[in-house]
Every structure is written in structure tokens, then in C-alpha cells.
Amino acid sequence: MIPPALELDAVHAGYGDIDVLHGVDLAVAPGEVVALLGPNGAGKTTTLAVASGQIRPRSGVVRMVGHDVTGTPADALARAGVCLIPEGRGIFPNLTVRENLRMVTYSGPSWAEVEERAYARFPRLGERRNQLAGTLSGGEQQMLAMSRALATEPALLLLDELSMGLAPLIVEDLYQRVAELAAEGLSILIVEQFAQAVLGVADRAAVMLQGRIRRIGPPDEIADQLAATYLGG
Numbered sequence: 211m212i213p214p215a216l217e218l219d220a221v222h223a224g225y226g227d228i229d230v231l232h233g234v235d236l237a238v239a240p241g242e243v244v245a246l247l248g249p250n251g252a253g254k255t256t257t258l259a260v261a262s263g264q265i266r267p268r269s270g271v272v273r274m275v276g277h278d279v280t281g282t283p284a285d286a287l288a289r290a291g292v293c294l295i296p297e298g299r300g301i302f303p304n305l306t307v308r309e310n311l312r313m314v315t316y317s318g319p320s321w322a323e324v325e326e327r328a329y330a331r332f333p334r335l336g337e338r339r340n341q342l343a344g345t346l347s348g349g350e351q352q353m354l355a356m357s358r359a360l361a362t363e364p365a366l367l368l369l370d371e372l373s374m375g376l377a378p379l380i381v382e383d384l385y386q387r388v389a390e391l392a393a394e395g396l397s398i399l400i401v402e403q404f405a406q407a408v409l410g411v412a413d414r415a416a417v418m419l420q421g422r423i424r425r426i427g428p429p430d431e432i433a434d435q436l437a438a439t440y441l442g443g
């Protein structure tokens with residue numbers, strides 16, 4: 211059996227004296243798309259910070275492909291194939307599309323190849339290659355963020371609130387791209403507050419409340435639960 215791409219086992223983590231995650235168990239199988247849903251402040255971004263090595267858990271274990279990587283720094287995990295697209299997308303607004311693609315630190319393909327692949331996947335980026343990233347639409351910025359992430363040829367993609375501030379049709383289109391990436395074998399953990407579109411591409415969905423995973427299962431079952439949760443049930 212192939213071990214999970216990512217596994218959090220009884221993870222407790224927080225900031226300073228404040229505990230945010232109170233024993234999180236979560237696994238992403240190879241090529242699987244897992245959606246982590248929950249209200250603002252639930253601890254979703256903190257979970258991604260632990261998974262990407264930005265925060266060291268107070269206790270518990272983080273494993274990647276069966277290896278204990280608890281406490282491994284973010285740069286080392288990035289080299290090992292972990293890529294985080296943060297909330298707000300992490301692009302450089304004052305650089306052009308092309309410059310953003312060339313700024314990626316990677317050891318694989320040449321920048322020409324990176325650009326070529328980005329424009330093949332997202333022709334709109336090619337048309338706007340000399341435009342400042344800060345002047346792109348929100349959807350185009352997310353395409354750029356995804357292209358930068360893919361340039362590093364990651365094994366595990368962590369996506370924080372892909373849909374934030376975007377129109378539903380654009381979100382749906384981006385999620386189709388996410389589904390394609392998973393079909394190519396990428397393992398993906400996506401955080402959203404609540405986005406119907408993510409349930410269409412996720413293999414499993416988890417609901418996080420107050421630093422704990424309350425439910426995990428097939429997306430359609432979770433959708434019903436979420437409705438109840440958001441109504442205060």
C-alpha cells in the first residue's frame with residue numbers, strides 16, 4: 211500500500227500561548243483531492259501552516275509519504291515537493307506575469323519551459339504576459355498563482371481559499387483545472403469556507419470547527435452537514 215501524501219496525526223498547534231488546533235487527524239492519499247471546510251477562525255489556514263512547515267506542532271506527528279517530517283522547516287518541505295498557495299495568492303503585484311513566472315525558485319525546467327506550460331494551461335496569462343500582476347482580474351491572479359506553484363513540480367498542493375473574491379463561473383473553471391491536476395497525480399488539500407464548487411471535485415471533504423475535524427466523508431454527505439452547521443445546527 212502506498213502511504214498518504216500527507217498525514218496529520220493528533221496535531222496540536224497554535225500561536226504563542228494560544229492553542230488553535232486541538233488534535234487534528236487528516237490524511238490525503240496520492241492523487242486525492244481533500245476539501246477542508248469550515249467557518250472563519252476554525253483553524254484551516256493554521257492546518258495548512260503546519261502541513262507546509264511554517265508552524266511546528268506542539269504535539270502530534272506530520273508525515274509525508276510515510277516519512278515523519280514533524281518540525282521540518284518550510285523551505286525543506288518545499289524542496290521535497292510541498293507547495294502552498296496562500297490566501298491572497300502570494301504573487302508579486304508590481305511584477306509582470308512573465309516576471310512572476312521567472313521569479314519561481316525551482317530546480318527543474320527552464321523558465322522558458324515554465325512560461326510555455328503556464329500559457330498552454332492558461333492562454334489568458336499568455337495574452338497578458340507583460341501586464342503587471344496586480345492589474346489582473348482575481349481569476350487571472352489565481353491562474354498565475356497556480357502556474358507559479360506548478361512550476362515547482364510539486365507532489366502535494368495546498369490551496370487556501372481559491373474562490374475568495376471570485377465570481378462563481380470563474381471558481382468553477384479554476385476547480386476544473388484542479389481536477390485535471392489531480393487526474394495527473396497531484397495530491398491536493400484545499401481549504402474553503404464554503405464553496406459548492408469544491409465539493410464537485412473533492413474525493414473527500416472534512417468539516418473543521420474550533421480546531422477540530424468534526425466530520426469527514428463523501429462530499430455529498432458533507433454538503434448536507436455543512437448546511438446544518440452554517441445554520442447553527
Ligand SMILES: Nc1ncnc2c1ncn2[C@@H]1O[C@H](COP(=O)(O)OP(=O)(O)O)[C@@H](O)[C@H]1O
Binds near residue numbers: 225251256257
Ligand atoms: N499569526 C497568528 N497569531 C495569533 N493568532 C492567530 C494567528 N493566525 C491565526 N490566529 C488565530 O487562530 C485561529 C484560527 O485561525 P485560522 O487558522 O486563520 O482560521 P481559518 O483559516 O479557518 O479562518 C483564529 O482564532 C485566529 O485569530
Ligand SMILES: [Mg+2]
Binds near residue numbers: 254256370
Ligand atoms: Mg484561513
